[in-house]
Structures are given as C-alpha cells and as structure tokens.
Amino acid sequence: MLHETLRNKYEMVIGLEVHCQMKTRTKLFCSCPNNFGDAPNTNVCPVCLGLPGALPVISREAVTLAVRAALATGCTVHETSIFSRKNYFYPDLPKGYQISQYDRPYATDGKVEALEADGTSKTVRLERIHMEEDAGKLLHEGYPWSKDMSGVDLNRSGTPLIEIVSKPDIRSAQEAHAYLTALKAILVYADVSDCNMEKGSLRCDANVSVRVRGTEPFGTRAEIKNLNSFRNVSRAIEYEYERQVALVEAGHKVVQETRLYRADKDETASMRSKEDAHDYRYFPEPDLPPLVIDPEWRADTAKALPELPSAKRSRFVSDYGIPHYDAAVLTLTREVADFFEEVAKGSGNGKAASNWVMTEVMREMKGRETADGEVSYSSWPITPASLAELIRLIDAGTINGKTAKDVFARMWTSGESPKAIVERDGLSQVSDTGAIEAAIREVIAGSAEQVATYKKGRTNTIGWFVGQVMKKTGGRANPKIVNDLVKAALDAA
Numbered sequence: 001m002l003h004e005t006l007r008n009k010y011e012m013v014i015g016l017e018v019h020c021q022m023k024t025r026t027k028l029f030c031s032c033p034n035n036f037g038d039a040p041n042t043n044v045c046p047v048c049l050g051l052p053g054a055l056p057v058i059s060r061e062a063v064t065l066a067v068r069a070a071l072a073t074g075c076t077v078h079e080t081s082i083f084s085r086k087n088y089f090y091p092d093l094p095k096g097y098q099i100s101q102y103d104r105p106y107a108t109d110g111k112v113e114a115l116e117a118d119g120t121s122k123t124v125r126l127e128r129i130h131m132e133e134d135a136g137k138l139l140h141e142g143y144p145w146s147k148d149m150s151g152v153d154l155n156r157s158g159t160p161l162i163e164i165v166s167k168p169d170i171r172s173a174q175e176a177h178a179y180l181t182a183l184k185a186i187l188v189y190a191d192v193s194d195c196n197m198e199k200g201s202l203r204c205d206a207n208v209s210v211r212v213r214g215t216e217p218f219g220t221r222a223e224i225k226n227l228n229s230f231r232n233v234s235r236a237i238e239y240e241y242e243r244q245v246a247l248v249e250a251g252h253k254v255v256q257e258t259r260l261y262r263a264d265k266d267e268t269a270s271m272r273s274k275e276d277a278h279d280y281r282y283f284p285e286p287d288l289p290p291l292v293i294d295p296e297w298r299a300d301t302a303k304a305l306p307e308l309p310s311a312k313r314s315r316f317v318s319d320y321g322i323p324h325y326d327a328a329v330l331t332l333t334r335e336v337a338d339f340f341e342e343v344a345k346g347s348g349n350g351k352a353a354s355n356w357v358m359t360e361v362m363r364e365m366k367g368r369e370t371a372d373g374e375v376s377y378s379s380w381p382i383t384p385a386s387l388a389e390l391i392r393l394i395d396a397g398t399i400n401g402k403t404a405k406d407v408f409a410r411m412w413t414s415g416e417s418p419k420a421i422v423e424r425d426g427l428s429q430v431s432d433t434g435a436i437e438a439a440i441r442e443v444i445a446g447s448a449e450q451v452a453t454y455k456k457g458r459t460n461t462i463g464w465f466v467g468q469v470m471k472k473t474g475g476r477a478n479p480k481i482v483n484d485l486v487k488a489a490l491d492a493a
Contacts, residue, residue, distance in 0.1 A: 002242045006249065011213045012241040013221075014206060016233075017129075019195050021201035022065045027058030028133045028160035030101065036199050037149050040139070040153035042275060048133075055287050058083075062160035065192045066106065066131050066303045067293060069162055072190040072308055073183075075110035077298050083131075083285040092136035092152050100132035100163075102282045103187035106291060112166075112186065113310065115328045124179045125371035126169040134159035137200075137374050156200075162192075168169050168207070168218065173234040173241075180204065180230050185332050197228055197335035204233050208240040210248065219244070220254040224261055224268055236261035240268050309463075312337055320350025326358055337467065339384050345387025349395060356387060357434030365415055379413045382408075390418040403427050404474045426474060436482055439472040440465075440489050454490050463485060 024034050032049035046054035051138060070077050082104040084144045085097040110126035113153065139151035164183065170176050184195045195202040206228045209219035226241060227233045239261075244254050249478040289437075307315075309331045316327040316337075331337045344353040365380075390407060393399050398429065399407065399422055407427060409419050422428055443465060454461045470477055 002245060003231050006245055009212060009250070010210045010241075010245045012171060012237070013168050013218055014172075014176055014237060015221075016166045016170065016176060016179065017101065017205040017207070018180070018193065019134075019167075019203045019205075020063055020069070020187055021407065022069075022160045022162060023191075023193050023201075023371070024059060024061045024065060024160050025324075026061070027158035027159055028059055028062050028131070030076040032158065034159055034475045035155070036271055038155055040155060044154045044157070048094075049154060054284070056099060056285075056290065058288065059160065062131070063291065063293065064108075064297075064301055065160075066129070067298060068190045068305060069164070069187060070107035070110065071130050071191045071298075071302050071305060072186050072192070073110035073112060073126060073129070073164070075107040075126060077107050077293060079293055079295070080104070081106035081130075081291045081293070083288045083291065084282045085285050086132075086167065087281045088279075091150070092138050092154070092157070094136070094154065094157065098133060098135065101130035101356060105130035106293065114175065114182040115332070116174065116178050117257050119325045119328075120173055121328075122169075122178060124169045124175075127165040127453065129162050129164050129168050129355070132161050132163060133157070134161050168209075173237040176237055177230050177234050178208065179425055180233060180340050182309070185334070189308050189334055190305060195231075200228070203228060206233060206237055206240075208237055208244070210244045214422040217246075222256065222268075225258055225271065227261055232261055232263055235263075235266055236251060236268055238265060243268065244414045245383065250470065251489050308420050309337075316341075316350075320344050320352055320354065322354040326354045329358060330354065339380075342384030343387045343391070346385055347391035347395070352391045352394070353388070356391065356408075359397070363385070364412055381413070382411050386411060391482070393418055393422065396430055397478065398422065400476070400479055406475075413462060433485065435472065436485055437489070439469050439477070440482075440486055441467045443451055443472065444489060444493060451490065451493055455493070460478075462490065465490065471487050 027034055030045050032043045032045050041384045055136055083099055084102040086100045087097045090098055105128045106127040114122045134156050136154040136157040141476055187193050188195050193201055206224045207221045209221035213217045224236045247254055257273050258271045260271050261268050312331045313327040330340045340357045344350040396406050407421050410421050466482050469482050
C-alpha cells in the first residue's frame with residue numbers, strides 16, 4: 001500500500017480505450033451471423049477467413065449503430081471517413097492485418113458525464129470513436145488437445161467493433177470506474193450493444209502514467225490490455241500507479257510498454273514493448289471506398305435514438321420530484337430506471353418509489369452483482385407492481401414503515417404479494433385508539449421515573465414512551481396516533 005505522502009506527491013493520469021461489440025445481425029464486412037456462443041469456426045466465410053480474392057462489403061446496420069454511439073456521446077460525426085489496414089501478425093488474425101480506421105475516423109470530440117460516489121459529476125472528453133473489425137479468439141484450455149497446443153476460433157473474426165478513446169482526463173481508479181459505468185449506460189440505452197463483459201462485448205485497455213502534482217508534462221505511459229471487468233480495471237490501474245510511483249521514487253525510468261493484468265495475483269506484468277502507429281504500417285484499405293455518412297442518414301439516426309440517461313435523469317426530477325442525485329443513480333442502468341418508473345407510476349408516489357429502490361432494492365441487489373456490477377432484472381424476486389402495492393399499503397395507513405420493511409424482506413424471500421403477506425400474518429397497522437390507549441396506560445403505570453422526568457420539562461423523553469408503546473403493539477401501531485395519544489396522556493398524568 002502506497003504511503004499517503006507519495007499519493008499526495010504523485011498524480012495518476014489515465015486514458016481509456018473501450019472496445020464495444022455492436023449487436024448487429026451480421027459481421028462488419030460479410031454476411032456471417034454475429035452470434036456469441038456458437039460452436040467454434042461455424043460462422044465463417046472466405047471474407048472473415050481472409051482467403052485470397054474475397055472482398056469486404058461494409059454493413060449499413062453496423063454503421064448506423066456506430067453513428068448512434070457517436071451521437072449519444074455528443075461526438076461530431078464526419079461525412080467522410082477512411083478505413084485503413086492495421087498490419088500485425090497474430091494467430092487469431094488470418095489476414096495478417098485488421099481493417100480499422102486511423103487518421104480519418106468517423107467521429108471525434110465527444111464527452112461523457114460520469115457520476116462519482118460522492119455525488120459530484122466528472123466530465124471525460126472523448127478523443128475519437130472509430131470502427132474496426134474484431135480478431136478471432138485463441139483457445140488455450142478446456143479441450144482434449146489443450147496440453148499440446150492452442151486452437152483458434154474465428155467466429156469472432158470480423159465482428160463489428162467501435163473503439164471509444166478518451167482523452168487523458170481521468171485521475172483515479174474511482175473516476176475510471178464511474179466513467180465506464182456512465183459510458184456503458186449510454187451504449188445500452190442507445191441500443192448499440194448489450195455491453196456484456198463476460199461475453200467479451202465490452203473490453204477495456206487502460207493507459208496509465210504518473211506525474212508530480214502541479215506539473216504539466218505527462219509521464220511515460222504503460223498500456224494494460226484486455227481488462228474484462230470494471231473491478232479489474234480499477235484494481236489494475238491502482239496496481240500500475242503504485243508500481244510506477246515506486247520506480248520513479250527509486251530513480252528508475254518507466255518503460256513504455258504493453259502489460260497484462262493477472263487477476264489471481266492482483267498485479268500487472270510486461271507483455272511487449274508498446275507499439276506506436278508506425279509499427280502497424282497503416283495504409284488506406286484499397287478494397288473499400290471512403291465511407292460517406294450523408295446528413296440525411298445522420299439525421300434519421302438521431303431521430304431514432306431512444307431516451308438517453310441524461311434526458312431520463314432530467315425527466316425523473318421533473319415528473320417524480322426526486323433529487324438530482326437519486327435520478328442519476330437510478331438511471332445508471334436501464335433495467336433499474338425502468339423498474340423505478342414502473343414503481344413510481346404504479347404507486348403514485350415517486351419519492352417513496354425512489355427511496356425504496358435506492359435503499360432496500362439496491363441493498364438486496366448487492367449480493368447478486370456480476371463482475372461488472374450489474375444484476376439481471378429477471379433475477380429479482382419482486383416485481384415493480386408488488387413494490388408499488390407495498391407503497392400504496394403504507395400510504396393508505398394499512399401498515400407502517402417499520403412493518404413495511406419486514407414485509408419487503410418476506411416478499412424478497414418468497415415472491416408473494418405484500419397484501420397477501422399482510423393479511424395472512426396479521427400485520428395490519430393498529431389504528432384502534434382504544435387498544436393503543438390501553439397500551440399507553442400500561443406503559444405509564446410502570447414508568448413513574450420517566451413520567452416525572454417528562455413533567456420536569458424533559459419533553460424529549462416522549463420518544464422513549466412511543467418506543468415502549470410500539471413494542472407493546474408488536475410495532476404495528478400507527479406511529480402518529482401513538483405520538484399524539486402519548487403526549488395527551490403524559491400531559492394529563
């Protein structure tokens with residue numbers, strides 16, 4: 001663990017490169033299905049296998065989704081862009097090059113507003129978004145031949161990707177996590193990708209460097225490749241920051257290189273020296289003409305965009321009267337946002353819906369998170385309708401807040417409706433003044449010392465009496481009625 005003195009001395013500088021697999025029906029340059037999980041090498045053709053004479057034809061669907069992503073992040077979408085060949089040799093790249101975009105990408109200069117844990121907002125600028133095809137996948141284990149060799153699955157070869165490159169605006173692992181969370185929400189809302197990191201449809205490379213706080217020049221950066229969860233992104237960045245600070249403090253130089261993150265050891269390790277653009281020998285793809293995204297195409301794509309997180313946040317504040325922070329948290333994932341809105345509409349009480357989703361629901365969700373911090377809506381044992389019903393029972397005075405939490409816990413375990421639980425277990429709120437007054441008399445009769453204290457002007461002791469009465473009634477008494485009747489009884493004593 002790095003000493004606080006060194007943390008105060010050195011600032012981390014982070015830029016992220018996010019590779020997002022778009023959810024198209026086909027691959028980027030051929031008609032092969034874009035499906036995850038099919039048997040290896042079943043979704044291939046001469047184009048994505050790189051066979052001689054096969055020519056690429058770009059998918060209009062892929063370009064439309066890419067434009068969606070650019071518009072959703074506030075990028076400038078250029079009318080003309082160019083595809084290039086990025087040359088490198090690796091077993092999962094059959095052509096010996098990747099079709100990508102280099103000096104003339106289709107989109108530049110966007111931004112993402114990231115919500116941090118303390119409620120503040122961080123703006124991360126985007127350098128560019130470009131389109132490219134994915135490589136295949138190496139199979140190292142789990143097969144009969146794994147001890148002797150590795151296999152290559154080319155189903156993923158040619159899958160349409162966008163690479164979203166941020167400027168080096170991020171200053172902590174926490175900011176990186178917040179940025180990725182916000183970016184993922186935008187891409188899912190815009191229906192560009194499912195962003196499932198476990199399936200590889202969202203991957204992240206982190207460029208990390210350090211510098212003395214208050215200085216301008218950037219330090220030498222190391223790139224950490226193929227981070228497959230938000231948690232691993234944060235851990236890898238933190239480790240790399242401490243490694244580089246230790247090197248600088250010891251009088252050594254940080255080497256520009258590509259590193260990998262070993263999650264089992266929580267450390268980064270050197271892979272190879274960092275490539276620069278000239279190492280890839282970029283040149284324009286001769287088999288593809290310039291990509292032209294005309295104004296009409298761009299306008300039609302913009303019109304088809306669904307409501308994005310920023311717009312939804314504003315609407316939640318105005319329509320349901322909830323705080324800006326609550327709206328920001330509730331819209332981080334579309335599933336939670338949709339769940340909240342159904343509860344708010346069904347209960348007629350937006351503030352209560354927000355409170356219940358932000359506290360009880362999200363607390364239960366914590367134990368069901370995936371590696372990238374999400375919970376599947378389908379796994380929740382309660383429905384928006386049942387939570388709305390619970391809120392209506394509270395508002396109608398059928399149960400009080402304390403009992404409601406107990407009912408909620410039973411709902412989460414059993415999936416039953418709150419009304420059924422309340423009726424079966426006899427949990428209805430006691431509003432019968434006669435029963436409450438009887439409990440009050442019993443409490444007062446056995447609490448002479450506390451009554452004397454109240455009579456001396458210590459009126460705050462009324463809370464103690466209310467608590468005792470609530471215990472006598474099994475927590476089911478109407479708190480407001482109890483409070484009023486206790487005060488009247490003490491004043492008359």
